[in-house]
Amino acid sequence: MTAKSKRSALGFGVVVAALFGCVLGAAWAEEPPEPSTSEVVAAIKRRAQQILEARKAARRLRFSGEVSQLLGYESNPSNGTEHVGDTYVEHSLYLAASKKVTPTVTWQGTYSGSYDNYFEYGDGDYMSHTLTPTKLIWQPGRMWRVDAGVDLNITYYPKAGASNYREFKPSVGVRQNLWGRWFHSVRYEWFIRDYISKKARDGSGNETEVNRVDDRSRVRYEVGTTWNDTLLKVRQEWYWHDSNDERTDFYDAEDYKVTASLNRSLTKKLSIAPSYSFERKNYSKRTVTGISSEARYDDTHTWTLAGTYEFNQTWSLNPSLSYKWLDSNEPTGEYIDTTISGTVTARF
Amino acid sequence: MGMRWLGVVMAVVLGTPWGAGASVWAAGSADEAPHAHQMEAAAVVTEDAVLKEQIAKVDEALATIHEQMAVRRQALQQAMTEGQKASLYAELDGLRKEHDLLERLLHELLDEARATEWTAIDAALARVKSYERVQERATRREEALRDRKE
Known part of the structure; x- marks a missing residue:
């Protein structure tokens, strides 16, 4: 046997021994012990x-x-015939607390506050605080969702203090x-609005001792x-x-509004929301200027294109463009108003 | 499932004690209907991700207990001494108690899921809630401006 063939045989033998060792090791290797009953339990x-x-x-x-923080520009905030545009900002805060009372009933309490400030059109500034101390939401199964709650609101106009009011609004929805x-x-809301300092007037326009109180109702079907x-x-x-303000019967009206809106997710982060609304307001006691018998009516059309971009679970951006025009049988009441805005929201 | 049928086939074809034991084990498992709770859990649809996860975990735990009980039953067939049998019966008893507790918990979770079942429309409406708050503030601003004039 040559040296070369001896080395080959030796190498072959080492390989076979190694393989044999692996097989024996595998055969002798213990399977991991099954967990005992007590460990499993x-x-x-x-x-x-x-x-x-x-x-x-x-x-x-x-x-x-x-x-949320909003920055916007409105072409006609006074809704007048002379279009005087203005920039405005809105700061808002929304807080919510909720607790499951039973498997199907949830209690919710919320606070919503906002402050709107126009750079030039000071009459448009207002601050609003709405507290919902109780809202109960009942979800008995897949089909029905019922909620009922009460809103307490106070609205304050820094440059028109006489218009400040408190509002109590119970509502129920199914x-x-x-x-x-x-x-x-269907949702029913009843608003009772109590003006803090504004007095109700009689038919002649004289102030009485009683604060003005407005009674409003709204039914929504969706x-x-x-x-x-x-x-x-x-x-x-x-x-x-x-209203108990007889002079304000001038503003009493029946209002009908229909809104169609679409919200579509284009990607995981981006969605768009176009909408159109038509509102018909029939005034009960206001007549058209110069025509004593024809009651005034207003038709308001609003087109809106808005979107949402979710940066992450916390931050989102909502740009919005809306075009509104009011047609009326009272030509002096007609106007066009365009608003463009962007809202940045942080959720926590 | 595969092992169960294998045991039955072996009992019939081979006629061996092992095959017979396996078929007894298979028959015992079938009586217990170990997958009934899984079918019940799968039938309930909920969008609540936490609840879904909890149902899945309890369901998995029940399946594990069933497996362990099946192993103990099989061991019982082969137990030689009274001491071994007594120990296995005690383990089976403990497993049965845990099984009953977990089954009660699973039924509670399933009841809760059924009571708050979400549909696709619930999920869609929840998705747009934040956006709708932005729109409501815009509507409120218009009303506040109009109300101030009046």
């Missing part, structure tokens, strides 16, 4: 305990909120889900459907306004 108990703790946590009080992707809902990341809704509203 202990692991399952720990998981069940975690789930029970998570369910308790879910029933605790939850807090959430949003802070939604019925149909076939998984459709719904229709139908909607969703498909492929798209939500389509059509809403109809009926609105009645009455």
Whole structure:
């Protein structure tokens, strides 16, 4: 046997021995021991305990909120015949607390505040605070959603203090889900608005001792459907306004408004929302200038194109462009108003 | 599922004690209907991701307990001494108690999921809530300007 063939045989032998060793090792290697019953039960108990703790946590009080900053330009904020545009800002805050009272009933309390400030058109400045101390939401199953709550609002005009008011607004809404992707809902709201310093006037225009109180009611009926990341809704509203200010009967009206809106997700972060609304206001006691018998009516058309861009779970941007025009049988009341704005929102 | 049918086939074709034992194990498992809770869990649809995860975890835990009980039952067939049998019966008893507790928890979770079942329309409306708050403020601004004039 040559040296070369001896080396080859030796190398071959080493390889075979190594392979044999691996096979023996694998045969002798113990399979990981099966967990004992007590270990299995202990692991399952720990998981069940975690789930029970998570369910308790879910029933605790939850807090959430949003802070928003808007910058906009409006071509005709006074809604007059002379178009004087102005830039405005809006600072707003939304806070919500909620707690599951039962598996199907949730209590919710919210605060919503905003301050609008025009750079030039000071008459348009106002501050509004709305507290909803109680809203109960009942979800008994897949079909019905019922909610009822009370809003307390105070609105303050820095440059028109006489118009400041407090408002009490109870509301109730019922939604019925149909076939998984459709719904229709009805909501009734009753507003009782108490002016803080403005007195009610009699028919001659003289101030009485009683503060002005406005009584308003609104019914909203909405139908909607969703498909492929798209939500389509059509809403109809009926609105009645009455006041103890007999001079203000001039402003009493019946109002009907219909709004069609679409919201479609284009990507995971971007969605667009075009909408159109038509509003008909029939004044009960106001007549057209120069015509003693014809009651005035106003038709307001509004086109809006808005969007949402979600930067992440916290930050989002909402640009919006709206074009509004009012047609009327009272030519002096007609106007056009265009608004462009951008809102940045932080959620927490 | 595959092992169960394999046991039945072996019992019939081979007629061996192992095959017979496997078929007894298979029959015992079928009586327990171990997948009934999984079918019930799968039938409930909820958009609540946390609730969904909890149902899945409890369901998985129940499946694990069923497997462990099946192993103990099989071992019981082969147990030689009374001491071994007593130990296995005690383990089976413990597993059965945990099974009952978890099944009660699963039914509670399923009841909660059924009570708050979301449809696609609920998810769609929830998605646009923040945007609708922005739009409501715009509507409120118009009303506030109009109300100030009146």
